[in-house]
Every structure is written in structure tokens, then in C-alpha cells.
Amino acid sequence: MNALLKDKNIVVMGVANNRSIAWGITKSLHDAGANLIFTYRQERSKQKLEKLLDKNQIDAKLVVACDVEDDDSIKQAFQEIGDDAGTIHGLVHSVAFANTDELKGDYADTSRDGYLLAQNISSYSLVAVTREARKYMSEGGGIVTQTYLGSERVVPNYNVMGVAKAALEASVRYLAEDVGKDGIRVNAVSAGPIRTLSAKGVSGFNEKMSVIEEKAPLRRQVDQDQVGDATLFLLSDLARGVTGEVLHVDSGFHIVAGS
Ligand code: NAD
Known part of the structure; x- marks a missing residue:
């Protein structure tokens, strides 16, 4: 237990x-003393989340529905959060989606609808939630999103999601400029491949994982807890001079030539 986020109200999406x-982020933030507010999209996720919180003896300050495809849902969620918490000190955006059939084969075959869907949920959503959260971040704070190396390099099959992540990272920089004057910092963590529900949708995912052990300077996999601690750092005062940054938590894989 540390006190890096003691009494801070942090919203966790995803x-x-x-x-x-x-979830890895949740554990790190809880250990740092944060008051946690969660958003979920589907009722199924809400039930899973409540069970997890119960099992790990974590009390949520609030749990609210939020579909990031829908502006009204975002507005309503943050209004509810603002009414309940008063001030928001931090926001974790850990949300993405693309059609599975667009995460294999040639990027050139991406459909217009599939492109827009990936951009909408995985990239534009950060803009929309920043706009709403900002209204309640009167004491400044941090916003952290999750990205992946496929934004900077061509990673086979990552395709449309790589382009959405490139837009997401550019958004981090533009948003950092907008909200910096309010003392709000916006950053991204670029994690190495981690086995999650979303990762299952990317064709050839196992190879992306094994190459980390083989080629990354640290020669080991990245896990949710490492991303959790890096996100905690970016949300905390320790990172008070850091904004508009993409922090790689990938065992150093991104520095290796030919990786
Ligand atoms: P995950 O499937 O556990 O999380 C994705 C979340 O997005 C889910 O909670 C889902 O409900 C939410 N979501 C999707 N559409 C939504 C919508 N319309 N409204 C609200 N929420 C919606 O998978 P994850 O791997 O933990 O993904 C979290 C983030 O981390 C994503 O941005 C992902 O791209 C990124 N990331 C993942 C990896 C990896 O290897 N797993 C690596 C780097 C970055």
C-alpha cells in the first residue's frame, strides 16, 4: 500500500x-488509496466487475453505465459521476473495439464502416470522455489511455486498430495542449501484448507475445500489473511534469531494430 492517490476520485473505464x-490498473490504483469509480458497457461486464471487486475486497465509490459510442450515454455517465463525487482527479480510458474480420489479412481490405467503427470506439471516445470529465476536474489531474506499438510500426493483422491507435496518440497530444491550462495532464501507456478478451480478436496474437520473450531487452512478457503501476505513476503527482507522452511498457521491445 502506498498513498500516491489517497482520497483521489479516479474513473476507470474498461x-x-x-x-x-x-483490472490490473484497478489493483494498482486501489493499493495507492484511490476512490474508484467504474464505467461498464454491458450488464454482463457489470456483474463480472462486481464479483471481482467483492472477491478482492475493493469498494467501488460508484459503478455507472457508459457506452462510448453514444454521446448521450457519456454525458449522462459523467453527470452522474460529477453529482456523486463532486471532483474527478483522474480518468483511465482502457477501451477499444474493431471487427475481428478487420484484424487479419490486408489492411487495404478494410471497409469504410469497419474503419469508422474502430476510430469511433477506440480513438474518438477519448476526445468525448475528456470533454465531459474535464468539467469535473476542477483541481487538475491526469487522464491515461492505452495504446499499442501497431500505431508506430506495421504489425501484421493489427491493421485498422493500428491506424486508430495512431489517431489516439495524436489525440493525446492535442488534448494535452487543450486541458494543460486547467492543470490536467493527458498521457498514454503503450503496452506490449497481453492475453485479454480484446487481444484474442487479433489474428496471430500468440506470435506477438513470444517475440517479446525472444527479442525485447528484458526478455520477458508484459502483464496487467506492470501496466497498472505505470498508469498509476502517470496519474500520480510523481508524473506532474509529464503530459502528451506515450510511455512504452513493453520490456523495451520498441527500441530493438527489426522488432
Ligand atoms: P478488454 O477486452 O479486457 O477491454 C476492452 C474494453 O473495452 C472492455 O471492457 C469493453 O467493454 C470496452 N468497450 C468496447 N466497446 C465499448 C463501448 N462502446 N463503450 C464502452 N466500453 C467499450 O481488453 P484489453 O486488452 O484490456 O484492452 C484495454 C485497452 O488496452 C484497449 O485500448 C486495448 O487496445 C489496449 N491494449 C491492449 C493490449 C493487449 O495486448 N491486450 C496491448 C496494448 C494496448
């Missing part, structure tokens, strides 16, 4: 189950 990156 816990689907115990493998979710957002």
Missing part, C-alpha cells in the same frame, strides 16, 4: 473481466 488491462 474492466470486462479479470484479464482486462483495466
Whole structure:
């Protein structure tokens, strides 16, 4: 237990189950003394989340529905959060989606609808939630999203999601400029491959994992807990001078030539 986020109200978006990156983040934030507010999309995820919280003896300050495809749902969720918590000190955006059939084969075959869907849920959603959360971040704070190396390099099969992540990272920089004057920092963690529900949808995912053990400087896999601690750092005062940044938590894989 540390006190890096003691009494801070942090919103966590994207816990689907115990493998979710957002769950690893939840554990780190809880250990740091944060008051946790969760959003979920489907009723199924809400039930899983409540069971997980119960099992791990974590009390949620609030759990609210939020579908990031829908502006009204986002507005309503943050209004509810603001009414309940008063001030928001931090936000974790750990949400993405693309059609599975767009995560294999040639990127050139991406459909218009599939492209827009991936951008909408995986990239634009950060803009929309930042706009709503900002209204309640009167004391400043941090926003952290989750990205992947496929935004910078061509990673086979990552395709449309790589392009959505590139837009997400550019958004991190533009948003950091917008909200910096309010003392709000916006950053991203670029995690190495981790076995989660979403990762299952990317064709050839196992190879992406094994190459980390083989080629990354640290020669070991990345897990949800490592991403959780890095996200905690970015949300905490320890990172008070850091904004618009993409922090790689990938055992150093991104620095290796030919990786
Ligand atoms: P996950 O499936 O556990 O989490 C994805 C979450 O997105 C789920 O909770 C899902 O409910 C949510 N979501 C999807 N559509 C939504 C919508 N319309 N409204 C609200 N929520 C919605 O998978 P994960 O791997 O933990 O993914 C979390 C984030 O981490 C994603 O941005 C993903 O791209 C990123 N990431 C994952 C990896 C990896 O290897 N797993 C690596 C780097 C980055």
C-alpha cells in the first residue's frame, strides 16, 4: 500500500473481466488509496466487475453505465459521476473495439464502416470522455489511455486498430495542449501484448507475445500489473511534469531494430 492517490476520485473505464488491462490498473490504483469509480458497457461486464471487486475486497465509490459510442450515454455517465463525487482527479480510458474480420489479412481490405467503427470506439471516445470529465476536474489531474506499438510500426493483422491507435496518440497530444491550462495532464501507456478478451480478436496474437520473450531487452512478457503501476505513476503527482507522452511498457521491445 502506498498513498500516491489517497482520497483521489479516479474513473476507470474498461474492466470486462479479470484479464482486462483495466483490472490490473484497478489493483494498482486501489493499493495507492484511490476512490474508484467504474464505467461498464454491458450488464454482463457489470456483474463480472462486481464479483471481482467483492472477491478482492475493493469498494467501488460508484459503478455507472457508459457506452462510448453514444454521446448521450457519456454525458449522462459523467453527470452522474460529477453529482456523486463532486471532483474527478483522474480518468483511465482502457477501451477499444474493431471487427475481428478487420484484424487479419490486408489492411487495404478494410471497409469504410469497419474503419469508422474502430476510430469511433477506440480513438474518438477519448476526445468525448475528456470533454465531459474535464468539467469535473476542477483541481487538475491526469487522464491515461492505452495504446499499442501497431500505431508506430506495421504489425501484421493489427491493421485498422493500428491506424486508430495512431489517431489516439495524436489525440493525446492535442488534448494535452487543450486541458494543460486547467492543470490536467493527458498521457498514454503503450503496452506490449497481453492475453485479454480484446487481444484474442487479433489474428496471430500468440506470435506477438513470444517475440517479446525472444527479442525485447528484458526478455520477458508484459502483464496487467506492470501496466497498472505505470498508469498509476502517470496519474500520480510523481508524473506532474509529464503530459502528451506515450510511455512504452513493453520490456523495451520498441527500441530493438527489426522488432
Ligand atoms: P478488454 O477486452 O479486457 O477491454 C476492452 C474494453 O473495452 C472492455 O471492457 C469493453 O467493454 C470496452 N468497450 C468496447 N466497446 C465499448 C463501448 N462502446 N463503450 C464502452 N466500453 C467499450 O481488453 P484489453 O486488452 O484490456 O484492452 C484495454 C485497452 O488496452 C484497449 O485500448 C486495448 O487496445 C489496449 N491494449 C491492449 C493490449 C493487449 O495486448 N491486450 C496491448 C496494448 C494496448
